Amino acid sequence: MSKFWSPFVKNLVPYVPGEQPKLAKLVKLNTNENPYGPSPKAIAAMQAELNDNLRLYPDPNGERLKQAVAEYYGVTPAQVFVGNGSDEVLAHAFHGLFQHDKPLLFPDISYSFYPVYCGLYGIACEQIALDEQFQIRVADYARPNGGIVFPNPNAPTGCLLALDAIEQLLKANPDSVVLVDEAYIDFGGATAISLVDQYPNLLVTQTLSKSRSLAGLRVGLAVGHPQLIEALERIKNSFNSYPLDRLAIAGAAAAFEDRGYFEQTCRQVIDSRESVVAGLQALGFEVLPSAANFVFARHPHKDAANLAAGLREQGVIVRHFKQARIAQFLRISIGAPEQNQALLDALSSL
Numbered sequence: 001m002s003k004f005w006s007p008f009v010k011n012l013v014p015y016v017p018g019e020q021p022k023l024a025k026l027v028k029l030n031t032n033e034n035p036y037g038p039s040p041k042a043i044a045a046m047q048a049e050l051n052d053n054l055r056l057y058p059d060p061n062g063e064r065l066k067q068a069v070a071e072y073y074g075v076t077p078a079q080v081f082v083g084n085g086s087d088e089v090l091a092h093a094f095h096g097l098f099q100h101d102k103p104l105l106f107p108d109i110s111y112s113f114y115p116v117y118c119g120l121y122g123i124a125c126e127q128i129a130l131d132e133q134f135q136i137r138v139a140d141y142a143r144p145n146g147g148i149v150f151p152n153p154n155a156p157t158g159c160l161l162a163l164d165a166i167e168q169l170l171k172a173n174p175d176s177v178v179l180v181d182e183a184y185i186d187f188g189g190a191t192a193i194s195l196v197d198q199y200p201n202l203l204v205t206q207t208l209s210k211s212r213s214l215a216g217l218r219v220g221l222a223v224g225h226p227q228l229i230e231a232l233e234r235i236k237n238s239f240n241s242y243p244l245d246r247l248a249i250a251g252a253a254a255a256f257e258d259r260g261y262f263e264q265t266c267r268q269v270i271d272s273r274e275s276v277v278a279g280l281q282a283l284g285f286e287v288l289p290s291a292a293n294f295v296f297a298r299h300p301h302k303d304a305a306n307l308a309a310g311l312r313e314q315g316v317i318v319r320h321f322k323q324a325r326i327a328q329f330l331r332i333s334i335g336a337p338e339q340n341q342a343l344l345d346a347l348s349s350l
């Protein structure tokens with residue numbers, strides 16, 4: 001603390017990202033990165049941008065990327081917002097759409113950045129308990145609110161909420177924005193972007209960090225009614241005119257255009273997930289049904305913190321949350337087949 005700080009900084013509780021270890025040899029299954037690497041076409045597009053044009057500012061609106069996203073999803077560019085990672089897009093949405101008198105609702109077990117943004121922007125929130133099966137129960141959200149946000153599939157559980165349940169939420173809350181954070185939707189869910197033309201209160205965010213394997217590039221997006229997008233643009237243009245650099249715009253657009261590579265690598269991750277689930281179950285783990293590129297699992301007789309520590313000694317890192325209700329679970333990212341095997345071997349030795 002310092003006398004120079006703005007007073008509110010004293011009370012900020014920042015988000016703690018998963019560890020990025022400096023050791024290269026670790027089997028890193030703790031931050032849901034994609035084992036397959038970005039599309040070769042995305043890499044080529046970025047290499048082509050690596051030239052003297054870097055002395056010029058990028059397109060402040062990232063039109064080329066908005067166009068690629070719009071084409072992919074069959075929407076118009078005016079329904080698309082792009083930003084520096086979906087964390088930034090989420091931050092702008094919280095700032096621009098959720099600062100109301102009534103509280104923002106989100107699940108008690110979900111992305112731990114949501115309460116952090118509430119703290120940053122002074123947004124009142126209420127956390128709604130997931131049911132005993134760790135599922136979102138739509139009826140529990142029937143209460144006064146200034147907005148609703150949840151990841152779908154949920155993180156860190158991996159559980160998917162069906163589109164018709166999302167539609168119920170949208171219909172029941174016509175006066176507030178329902179934000180669906182689809183960071184993991186490409187690993188087994190149906191996107192709610194199909195509903196944006198029908199529901200002006202729906203905003204969907206996605207990231208290129210997971211299914212398009214570009215966590216290091218920092219690109220995220222939102223799709224929704226042009227008036228919701230306009231709020232995000234106003235915040236963005238009051239904060240940073242150029243959140244995406246030239247490489248990011250070119251690489252992300254090319255990644256969206258390369259459907260073949262995207263579909264093939266998603267399929268490989270999904271297939272690996274099914275064998276990791278089977279392997280964990282064979283070791284006695286209970287595994288929640290996952291539609292994401294990670295699984296959430298607990299062992300009836302082994303303490304999760306001890307397991308995580310034991311795995312680390314064997315060079316495998318997974319994520320453990322010291323949080324009520326989920327302290328006995330491990331969140332394990334799906335890696336390449338040999339990484340998944342290393343995980344299962346290390347667990348069986350424990």
Ligand SMILES: *Cc1c(COP(=O)(O)O)cnc(C)c1O
Nearest residue numbers: 085086087111151183207209220
């Ligand atoms: C990874 C993740 C994000 C953020 O993704 P970035 O685009 O890398 O900032 C957002 N929401 C959830 C639920 C995530 O797991």
